[in-house]
Amino acid sequence: MTAVLKDALSQALVSVLQWIEDRPKWLHPPLYGALFIYSLANPVARYLGKVGTFVQCLLAGFGYAVVLNFLIVPTLDGKPMPSLSNPSEWTSVILIGLIGGVALGVGMVSEDAA
Secondary structure (H helix, E strand, O other): OOHHHHHHHHHHHHHHHHHHHOOOHHHHHHHHHHHHHHHHHHHHHHHHOHHHHHHHHHHHHHHHHHHHHHHHHHHHHOOOOOOOOOHHHHHHHHHHHHHHHHHHHHHHHOHHHO
């Protein structure tokens, strides 16, 4: 990897992390979680083209939904963390993850996004 490319990637990462830090504190966990899941899926998904990008977006949406449902919403409501074995909680995670992931995925793979 050339030095120019390394510098560009480093600057891009710093920019993304700074953007996350500029968001409200309660939004940091899901954004970092989505970024983490997205980066874990990237080595496999990049070989799948647009399908891989769409899968990455779905995984990021599910990661965000888990943090939102089990950490952020209970904290904002002042309630204890819901049970991880409660099927209704996981149903809401699936719905939020699908909606968010599809919304991200359609935008990422559309011809207009390029």
